[in-house]
Amino acid sequence: MATEVEACRNLLEQRNALAEQAMKAEIALVRTIRERICPVLSQQADRANANDRNELTIDYQALLVCRHKAEEQLLRSQRVHYVNRQRFRFYTAAGAELARQADGLDQELRDRRCSQLR
Incomplete structure (x- = not known):
């Protein structure tokens, strides 16, 4: 049983890593377009994200x-x-492609009944 739990945990970690990489690719694409549309606002947001103290005021709306x-x-x-x-x-x-792989692992998690880790 411990090996099953470990196998499920490994699958879950793989799925999460693939999903995270897939999302980063999409976030980068939207960011590129946002930078083209609103360059000044995008720079302000980037500076605020880089500044841990968030001293910069941003018009979030x-x-x-x-x-x-x-x-x-x-x-x-x-x-x-x-x-x-x-x-x-x-x-x-x-x-x-990364999202497809993540979904495939998600299906494998369901097939193995790894729901205790989700």
Whole structure:
């Protein structure tokens, strides 16, 4: 039983790592578009993220509007390569492939009845 739990834990860690890499690819894509649409606001957000003390004041509403614009532009200009189990759309080929692999491991976790770790 301990080996089954360890196998499930390993699968879960692999799935989480793949899912994280897949999301990073998509976040980078949206960030690139956001930087094009709202360069000054994007720089402010980057500086605030780099500053642990968050001394910079950011117009979060404007940043949110900018992000929505970036996502709308992405929807209009890029094809969706994959939609994962959580219905998240992947526009990059690399992110889509990683997400597919993560979903495959997620299915394997279900097949092995590894629900105790989820």
